[in-house]
Structures are given as structure tokens and as C-alpha cells.
Amino acid sequence: MKVIEVKGLVKSYGDFTAVAGIDLAIEAGEIFALLGPNGAGKTTTVEILAGFRSADSGTVSVLGFDPATKGDAGRAWRNRIGIVLQTASDSGSFKVHEIVKHFSNFYANPRDVDQVIEAVGLTAKRDSLVLELSGGQRRRLDVALGIIGNPELLFLDEPTTGFDPEARRAFWSLIRDLKAGGTTILLTTHYLDEAEELADRVAVITAGKIIEISTPALLGGRSTAKATVSWMGPGGNQSEESNNPTAVVAKLAAQFSDDIPELTITRPSLEDIYLKMIGRHHE
């Protein structure tokens, strides 16, 4: 079942085209990452799918509805989705459990307030004022407010920006738990490791266009890319790209008849592939 279906989505602000024709189909239960540099159109896309903005052209279906749906049908639709937008600084004078409890009232079948606070790791901060939370704790509260309604579909717009590595790992495990519970997740990020860690599929987006949709392992022909063998030859650093690095090493071993000086074999990281893709697009 398609949870999100987008065809030919276009959105401009004045002369600036933020989204220049996007097609997407996201399946139930998957974690789908929109990966791209700042200003690529990730947030605009999410804000259209979440019903905050209208598209200039194209068709959008989210859980079978047009996100622009108003009135009772719009409320019933919002009851089924959760949204975590980029940084907010509101609700400072409420206690953590007060604001989570308050938001739980908006939904037909909310999750248990204390369980959600536990899931985002804020149990120790349950009675603290929101303005006393650290940046990472605030972000986890944002997630708590996004999932309190027990959504079928969760939008996460750059959820871990500004996290320290430990907080990010904790956050990732929370997202995996949500997926295990059957939630479909659309995530935007400019962190490659995050996309690689979490996503079933990744769309690389730049200048308002999707340039590739793939799994993290296959992105940009990564799995079939040539490996680079490099070593210190008699005349300095040498390297050779090959589909069969073992053969290259065997040849070198015969040549040197001893240890090959400074031998390394590298395959392109997701980052190399990504930068190559973005770079090629900009040229």
C-alpha cells in the first residue's frame, strides 16, 4: 500500500523554484529519507505533504487524502499523522508532562503519556519546565508531541540537527522502535550516516529535483563502484582503480616480494558517492 504518492510536484516562492517536479511513492512501514544539502527543497516538500503549504502543480496523496483537505475530514486526516518540524521554541512555561498530556487530548486514540515520555528518554525531566531542557531534550520533546497521537505516518524534518553523537544514537533507536511498531516515517536529513543508519530507501534531492532514489547500499552505484588500491612505489604514491583489487594486490605482492609499502584498499563511502552526485548536478 502506498502511504504517500506524489506526482510532478512543483512549488515556487516568487522567482525561486523550491521544488521543481518531484515524483515519490512511499510504502507503508518503510523509513524513507530525503537527503540533500540546505535549500534543496526537503522542507518545502515535507511541508506540502504535511498540509502546511499548497503545491503550485502536481498531485499529492497522503494516506489517501489531499493534504489540503479542510474541515472534519482534514481533522480526521491529521489524527493519523504526526509532524516534527524544524526548531520551535514554544511552550517554555509548561512542564514536560503537561504539554505532552495536553497534546494527547487532540487525538482520538493517543498513546499513554508516560510511556511516550519514557520512549523519548525524558522520564527524569517529566516535571521540568520545557524552557529548562537542553537542545537535544527539546528535540526529543518535539518527537514526543509528534508521536503522542499514535500516528500511522510520521514526518521528521531534520530531527537530529545539533545532537551530540550519543543523543543521536539514542534517537535512532527510538525511530527504529517506531518503525517496528508499524509507523511509516518520512525523514529529511543532511546527515549521510543518519540516512544510511535508518532509511530503507533514500531519495537524493538537490535544487528541487530528485536525482536518485535507491537503498543506502546501492545509492549512486556504490556497490559496484571500483575500489582504489594505493601504495608507495619507488617514485612516490601510486594508485590504481579496479573491479578486482585482490588481483592488483597479488600483482603488487609479486613485484615487491615483501610487504607492500603503505598499502590501502578503499571503497567509496556513501559520502563520496553523495558528494559526487551533488557535485555532478551542480556542474
Added chain:
Amino acid sequence: MNKVPGTIKLGLLRGQMEIIQFSRQKEAVVFTIFFPVILLAIFGSVFKDSLDSSTGVTFSQYFVAGMIASGLVNTGFQNIAINIPLERDMGAIKRLRGTPLPITSYFIGKAISVFASMAVQVLILLIIGAAFFGLNMPTEPSKWFTFTWILILGTASSTALGVAFSSVPKNGRGAAAIVSPVVIILQFFSGVFFVFTQLPGWMQQVAAIFPLKWLTQGMRSVFLPDSFAAQEVAQSWESGRTAIILLLWLIVGLFLAVKTFRWENK
């Protein structure tokens, strides 16, 4: 699947949250509640004479009516038109917009918090006025009935107009500078600080377009003896007209509020 909760129920819950939020901003609470009392103390000390020898009405008595009326405008219109742009800046409204909460419930919550804050303000103003400034309380039940409907209608129209006007400031920083002068000018024009009939005719006519003049006149009908009505512009309290004009402004305010409401700043 169960239905999402009703608009009124959520409006009441929003009201509760708005009141909690307001009550935790200590400076705002003190300022909002004691500002009318401080003004009463200043004006009551400056103008000690009776306004009128036949009725014996003191300026304090006249001024309390104006203070309650302008409290409605300060707490409703001014605070809301300044706070909504701030809430937009902080992402609060955008966050709510992404939930099934109806926008009407958000408006109801604002009105409830204005009404609660007004109730406390009026109570303290009346107690201190009676204790220290010789304020006479009305005794007829009909006057308290008038008091109640003006307070409710005034809260509703002031809140609706505040939400409508909140679309004018571009962001939270500039909001106070745009909203406050409107309120202060209206207060001078509407006979809050001066006796209305002593103002220039053109000022009276401008004021008669806006709700504050009618709120102050309505509150005078509660706190001044009926013999004083002869000194109003129309030689009458014009209660019926007051109700109609406040209702019209409520409708205009609601219409503009719904039409122009934005969940983020431009």
C-alpha cells in the same frame, strides 16, 4: 476508529493551558492586574473633586468604569494582538496547526484566558477602589446584569478583534510598537482618562465608531447613578445600541480573524 474530540471541549482545554501559561509569567500577571489599580490611584489622587454637583459623582467613580472597559481592550485586543505574533515566531501555532486541533478551539482558549484575567483584574480593582478611593458599588441586580453581559460581550469582541489585528504585525518584535499606539489613542478618544462629553466633537464622533467608547459608556451605566445618564452625549445610557455595536464588532472581528489568521510570520 474513535472520533477526534469536540471543538468546545478542546477549547476549554486550550483555555486551561492559556491560563496556566499566563499565570507562570509573573511579571505579566503583576502588570496586567495592578496597572489599572495604579492608574486609578494616580487619577484618583489628581482629580479629587466631584464631577458634578447635582449627582455628586467623583472622578474615581467615573474612572473605574473607564478602567474596566479599557482593561477589556488591553487584556483582549492588545495582549492577544501582541502575543499571537510572538507565538508565531516561536513556532507554537505551526505546531498546533499540524494536529487535529480546530482553529476555533484555539480562539476559544484565548477568549477564556482573557475572561479569567478580566475577572481577577475587575475584582481587585473594585476591592481596592472601594477600600481606598470611595468607590460605590451598584446595588441593583439589573446593574450587575448589565455589568455581566458587557464583560462577556466585551471579552468576546475584544478577543476576536485582537486575533484579527494579530495579522497586521509582520513578526513578534514589531508587534507592540504597532498595537500599543492604537490602544492608547483609542483610550484618549473614548473618554477613559477624561470625561467623554468634554472632548472635542470630532473626537467623540471618531470614538463612537469603535467599541471602547461603548464599553466605557456601558460600564458608566453600571457604576454611575442613572441621573448621570442625562449628561451623556445622547442623554441616555443607550444600552441597546451598545449591545448592537459590540455584537457588530464581534462579527467583524470573527470574520477577519478567520479570514486573515496565519500560522507563521511572513
